[in-house]
Amino acid sequence: MTRVTEQQLETDRMILNFGPHHPSTHGTLRIIMELEGETVMKAIPEIGYLHSGFEKLGEDLDFNQYITITDRMNYLSPLCNNVAYALAAEKLMELEVSKRTEYIRVLMCELSRIADHLLNVGMLAVDLGAMTAFLYGFRAREDIYDLFEIATGTRLTTSYTLVGGLMRDIPDGYDKAVLKVLDEVDEIANDIETLLTKNRIWHDRTKNIGIISKENAISYGISGPMARASGIDWDIRVNEPYSSYEDFDFDVAIALNGDVFDRYLVRMEEIRQSINICRQSLDKMPTGDVSIDPDFGFSLPPKDEVYNSIEGLIYHFEVTMPNRGMNPPVGEAYVATESPNGELGYYIVSDGNRTPYRVRTRPPSLINYSIFSKLIEGHMLSDAPAILGSINIIAGELDR
Amino acid sequence: MNHDDIKSNVLTTTLESAINWGRKNSLWPMPFGTACCGIEFMAVLAARTDISRFGAEAIRFSPRQSDLLIVAGRISIKMMPVLIRIYEQMPEPKWVISMGACASTGGVFDTYSVIQGIDNFIPVDVYVPGCPPRPEGVVESLMKIQNLIDKEKLSDYALSSSK
Amino acid sequence: MSLEKTLSQIEDSFSDYVFGLTEFAGEKIIHINGQRIIDVLKIFKDAGFNFLADLTATDNLTLGGFERFAVVYHLLSHASAERVTVKAYVPEDNPVLPSIELLWKTADWQEREVFDLFGIKFEGHPNLIRIMNPDDYEGYPLRKDYPRLGRKERYDFPVIDRGIQKQKRTK
Numbered sequence: 036m037t038r039v040t041e042q043q044l045e046t047d048r049m050i051l052n053f054g055p056h057h058p059s060t061h062g063t064l065r066i067i068m069e070l071e072g073e074t075v076m077k078a079i080p081e082i083g084y085l086h087s088g089f090e091k092l093g094e095d096l097d098f099n100q101y102i103t104i105t106d107r108m109n110y111l112s113p114l115c116n117n118v119a120y121a122l123a124a125e126k127l128m129e130l131e132v133s134k135r136t137e138y139i140r141v142l143m144c145e146l147s148r149i150a151d152h153l154l155n156v157g158m159l160a161v162d163l164g165a166m167t168a169f170l171y172g173f174r175a176r177e178d179i180y181d182l183f184e185i186a187t188g189t190r191l192t193t194s195y196t197l198v199g200g201l202m203r204d205i206p207d208g209y210d211k212a213v214l215k216v217l218d219e220v221d222e223i224a225n226d227i228e229t230l231l232t233k234n235r236i237w238h239d240r241t242k243n244i245g246i247i248s249k250e251n252a253i254s255y256g257i258s259g260p261m262a263r264a265s266g267i268d269w270d271i272r273v274n275e276p277y278s279s280y281e282d283f284d285f286d287v288a289i290a291l292n293g294d295v296f297d298r299y300l301v302r303m304e305e306i307r308q309s310i311n312i313c314r315q316s317l318d319k320m321p322t323g324d325v326s327i328d329p330d331f332g333f334s335l336p337p338k339d340e341v342y343n344s345i346e347g348l349i350y351h352f353e354v355t356m357p358n359r360g361m362n363p364p365v366g367e368a369y370v371a372t373e374s375p376n377g378e379l380g381y382y383i384v385s386d387g388n389r390t391p392y393r394v395r396t397r398p399p400s401l402i403n404y405s406i407f408s409k410l411i412e413g414h415m416l417s418d419a420p421a422i423l424g425s426i427n428i429i430a431g432e433l434d435r
Numbered sequence: 436m437n438h439d440d441i442k443s444n445v446l447t448t449t450l451e452s453a454i455n456w457g458r459k460n461s462l463w464p465m466p467f468g469t470a471c472c473g474i475e476f477m478a479v480l481a482a483r484t485d486i487s488r489f490g491a492e493a494i495r496f497s498p499r500q501s502d503l504l505i506v507a508g509r510i511s512i513k514m515m516p517v518l519i520r521i522y523e524q525m526p527e528p529k530w531v532i533s534m535g536a537c538a539s540t541g542g543v544f545d546t547y548s549v550i551q552g553i554d555n556f557i558p559v560d561v562y563v564p565g566c567p568p569r570p571e572g573v574v575e576s577l578m579k580i581q582n583l584i585d586k587e588k589l590s591d592y593a594l595s596s597s598k
Numbered sequence: 599m600s601l602e603k604t605l606s607q608i609e610d611s612f613s614d615y616v617f618g619l620t621e622f623a624g625e626k627i628i629h630i631n632g633q634r635i636i637d638v639l640k641i642f643k644d645a646g647f648n649f650l651a652d653l654t655a656t657d658n659l660t661l662g663g664f665e666r667f668a669v670v671y672h673l674l675s676h677a678s679a680e681r682v683t684v685k686a687y688v689p690e691d692n693p694v695l696p697s698i699e700l701l702w703k704t705a706d707w708q709e710r711e712v713f714d715l716f717g718i719k720f721e722g723h724p725n726l727i728r729i730m731n732p733d734d735y736e737g738y739p740l741r742k743d744y745p746r747l748g749r750k751e752r753y754d755f756p757v758i759d760r761g762i763q764k765q766k767r768t769k
Contacts, residue, residue, distance in 0.1 A: 055517055056467065056496070063469050063514060083730040084514045085469050088546030090715075091739055091746050104543060107566075110471035126623050154474075173481040180478075190478075191471055191567055253676075256650055256704030267676070274679045366622040369672050369683065371651060380652055382670070386661045397652040397672070405707040431470050434511075434730060513732045515755050527762050547739050547748025548731065555753070558760045592762045 048076065053419065055084045063430045066407075066419070073416050078408045082401070085434040093394030098124050098198045098361055099335070101394060106192040108396065109432045111154055112147035113193050114183070115374040121196040122277055123370040123381035128363045130199045135323040137279040139205055142213070142316040143186070143195060144278075145309040149220055150179045151375035151427075152260075152302040152309075156227060159299065159424035163240045168227045175223040178216045185212065197335070198361075200326035210317040217310050224306050231299070241296040245410040245422035248293060255406040259377025259399055261426065264301045265293035271373040278372075282319065283312050295425040305375075361389045369397075376400055376427055400426075400433040451589050458502070458528075459584040460490040462577070465501035465525070467518060469508030472535040475567040476507045484570035489577050498524040503580065506559075507567075509537035510550045522557045528592070530583065532576050533559045536566040601626065601680050604645040608638055617664045617687065625683060629664060632686040632695035639671065639684065639698055647673040647682065650701075653708035655716045659742040666690035667718055671698075688718055697723035715740035 054065035063084035069077040089108060093101050105120045106113040118140045125132060157172030180190040186205050187193040195202050231237045247257060252265040262269060270287040272280040288304035290297035326337075335354055340347030363385045371380040380397030403426050410422050464486075466476050479486055486492055495501040498521045510518055522531070533553055536542035539562045541551035553559060560583055563576045605628060609616050615638075617629040630638055652672040659666060665687035673682050688695050697720035698705045709720045710729040717738035720726055728735060735751065737744055 055514065056521065083728075083732075084511060084517070085509065086511050086513060086548050086730040087509055087544045088548045088739065088746070091546055091744075092544065095746055107471055107543070110474050110567075129623060170482060173477070174483075177478065177481070177483050190569065191475060251703075253648055254703045256702065269676055274676075275681075367627070367683075368623050369625065369652070369681070371674075371681075378651060380672070382652065382654060382672070384656055384661070392661055393656045395652070395654045395670075397654075401707065401711075402704055405704060512735075512751050512754075519755065519758055522758060529761075529763075546746055547744075547751060550752055550755075555757070556755045557758045 046072075051416070055081075063434070064404075064423070064428065066411075068411075068416070068419070070416060075411050075414055075416055075419065078411045078419075080404065080407055082404070083434050085430045087431075087435065089396065089435040090394055093391055095390060097389045098363070098391065101391070102196060102198075103192070103194045105396075106194055107431060108398075108435060109374070109376075109379075109400075109429050110191055111427075111429055112144075112151040112375045113191060114143040114147045114187075114195055115372065115379060117193060117196040118144055118278065119370065119372040119374065119379045120381050121198055122372060123368055123383050124198040124363075126370050127366060127368040127383050127385055128198070128361075132199060133323045133325060134279065134321040135204075136200055136325045138316050138320050139201060139325065140196065140278050141280060141283065142205075142313055142320075143183075145312045145316070146179055146182060146213070148309045148375045149306050149313075150176050152306050153220070153223070153227075155375075155424070155427045156231075156299060156302055159295075159421065160227075160231065160237075162420035162424045163237070165230070165237070168230055171223050171226050171230075175216075175220045178219055182209075182213060182216055185209065197326070200324075204325045210320070213313060213317060217313055220306070221310055224303060224310075228303060232303075238296065240418075240421055241299060241425075242294055243292075244295045244414065244418050245425065246292065246294045247406060247410065251406065251409070252293070255409075256402045257377070257406060258403070259373065259375070260288075260301045260305060261298055261377060261403050263288060264290045264297040266291045271371055271378060275371065277370070283315050285312050285315075295421050298425040363387065363389075371397070374399060376429065376432070377403055396432070396435060398432045398435060400428045400430075404428050404433060451587075452585075454589070455585050455587055459581040461493070462489075462491040462503045462530075462580065463493045463495050463501040464491050464503040464505050465495050465498055465521075467504060467506045467508075467521065469510065469514065470537065472507035472538070472567040475570060476505065476534065476573065479570045479573045484574055486574065486577060489574070489581070491577055498522075499526065501525060502528065503530050503532065505532045505534055505573075506538040506553055507534040509542065509544055510553055511548045512550065513548070515550050515553075515556065518553065519556060528587075530560045530580050531558060532561045532563060532573075532580065534563045534573060534576070535568055536564065539564070542566055600678075601645075601682060604642060604647075605682075608641055611641075612638060625681065627683040627685060629668075629685045629687065632665075632669060632688040635669070635671075635684075635686045636696050636698055636701070638686075639673075639701055642673050642682065642684070643701060646675045646677050647680075648676055649674040650698075650704055651681070653698075653705055653712065655712045655718055655740075657716060657740065657742045663687065667693055667716060669695060669712060669718060693718045694721055695719075696721050697726075699723055714738070717741065 049070045051068045055063050065081040067079045068075050105116040109116045153172035157169035160168035187195040247265045249266050252262050285308045288301045336347045336350050341351045365387045367384040369382040371378050377399030382395040383391050384393040386392040468476050533539045541549050561576045561579045563572050615631040615634045620627045651674045655669045667688045668685045671684040714728045714730050
């Protein structure tokens with residue numbers, strides 16, 4: 036038997052098409068990879084498979100109508116998008132909202148953050164072959180869905196905020212329900228950490244994989260947990276507080292290595308901090324109204340007034356008729372908020388009509404994903420799902 | 436074997452209903468989840484509304500191994516060729532659930548890049564309303580598909596050899 | 599260097615290119631000619647605005663402005679937690695401005711997005727191709743003169759029939 040010579044073993048590079056429909060792409064991503072053996076030499080992400088024209092739609096819907104569209108942009112934490120858009124519109128119109136509104140928004144945002152991170156960690160584990168963490172995480176997520184359903188009426192597409200307020204107040208006894216769920220979440224987070232944090236296989240699959248340096252993170256515009264895992268001490272909730280975040284006492288989770296494992300650690304720590312913030316917001320919940328002054332001219336009147344009094348009905352029509360309603364000032368506003376993925380910004384340009392002139396979302400998913408091709412280079416193919424999972428891409432927000 | 440043994444051990448039926456019974460209780464769904472409905476589909480899989488109760492928990496992400504396509508989420512003009520290709524790759528007989536408003540009609544996304552209902556281009560058997568539908572709705576649609584399969588007749592199939 | 603100082607330095611050194619300085623809702627906006635955008639952003643970057651938070655564009659067809667298109671840069675300084683908006687105007691007949699991909703890598707994809715949706719070209723961009731829409735897409739959907747419902751692109755696909763299960767439905 037002759038030995039195979041080296042010359043005979045020479046192979047070409049292989050082009051692998053990953054997606055757009057692949058279980059670990061979490062939606063609709065497509066990556067074209069050039070492989071040398073099992074090593075990825077080059078990766079070209081191709082996006083846009085879920086481009087739905089959100090921004091064009093924003094030019095046709097009025098300020099309150101567009102809130103329903105913001106839910107569908109980020110379906111892991113829709114309330115954060117609702118709040119961010121409402122904040123941008125309020126900044127444009129220079130509206131002040133009540134303290135209670137702000138606290139409820141904080142509570143909802145933090146619950147969303149918990150739900151998002153639990154799912155993200157769970158999906159990352161599923162992609163690396165550990166199903167249990169996903170099922171645990173989803174159990175807590177279902178409980179949080181229930182909380183959303185109690186407050187907003189739906190599980191996922193909440194549309195809870197209005198420009199200048201909230202759709203409705205939280206019901207009586209809500210705090211007890213939240214506290215119960217928070218205890219469960221705490222327990223489940225413990226369970227997940229017990230399963231993963233000191234797991235040898237988990238370490239092998241996630242440590243030193245997809246390292247983002249501090250310089251690269253800034254150059255690529257990375258924000259949120261990903262940036263904090265690379266050692267950037269920047270959390271919009273602390274550094275540029277919005278919606279009364281300055282009233283809350285919490286720590287910012289930071290890690291230094293910037294690999295997949297650190298991103299996982301940061302997310303788990305953020306779950307703890309969010310639980311803490313939720314508890315504080317329930318403790319300190321101010322009393323008062325959650326809607327703005329109805330005389331202001333564009334918040335819808337309460338439904339029972341619309342159905343039971345002629346004034347309410349007339350007023351409702353006035354607000355919703357095409358040529359009436361809001362008269363925002365001519366101008367533009369950009370508001371950045373800390374969504375579970377990173378800096379979620381809304382940029383609204385108004386020409387004084389009831390519909391915005393231009394609505395732009397600063398999508399953290401898109402900008403965080405842009406570093407992916409750099410991260411995967413030189414890694415094994417099986418690391419691609421790990422890196423993808425740790426970026427936490429939400430296709431709806433990625434493509435808009 | 437005596438008469439009583441046969442009576443308690445043998446069941447007579449038609450080939451048709453035996454096949455349909457097998458098919459409807461072992462559907463292999465392929466979720467084509469693109470957006471919000473995809474997340475709700477995950478909830479359908481998870482513990483609370485467990486679709487393995489209906490024999491449909493064998494999720495396959497390869498169209499060649501599945502017979503039920505669940506289109507969950509909006510389909511953009513860039514995605515539609517992919518969906519058509521996946522539908523064509525599925526072996527027959529196959530069924531399609533259009534989950535949610537976006538897949539069924541385009542939903543709120545009446546824009547330049549969203550397909551206004553996948554049934555314009557591929558056949559759909561069951562539509563699930565809702566934006567997104569609750570997991571219970573998806574389970575209901577699965578039961579509807581089972582009913583459809585139950586009523587199917589082998590003689591209805593236009594086999595290529597019988598043409 | 600504080601934001602005011604930086605702004606006045608830019609006004610002095612690029613006086614021919616600066617259209618004006620406005621403030622709305624507590625945010626400072628500097629309006630400039632798109633041709634010198636790299637130099638202006640470099641000054642901002644040296645002054646501590648190390649983070650390009652967002653890059654987008656607006657079509658000023660009915661809004662009015664210095665030119666038809668404005669490319670909008672939102673800068674953030676991590677050190678001083680300040681934000682500033684830079685609007686670079688580009689004319690309709692020649693919508694071209696220099697790419698800032700060399701300053702911030704994040705501009706790569708965002709400039710592609712602006713190119714895809716507005717048709718503004720970025721000189722010096724390494725890979726300026728469509729990002730959201732299919733490569734054979736015609737038109738730039740976020741321009742104000744593009745209809746929201748598109749130009750029938752969404753109806754342009756083959757219709758697939760039911761195969762062997764065909765008879766089931768026709769009955």
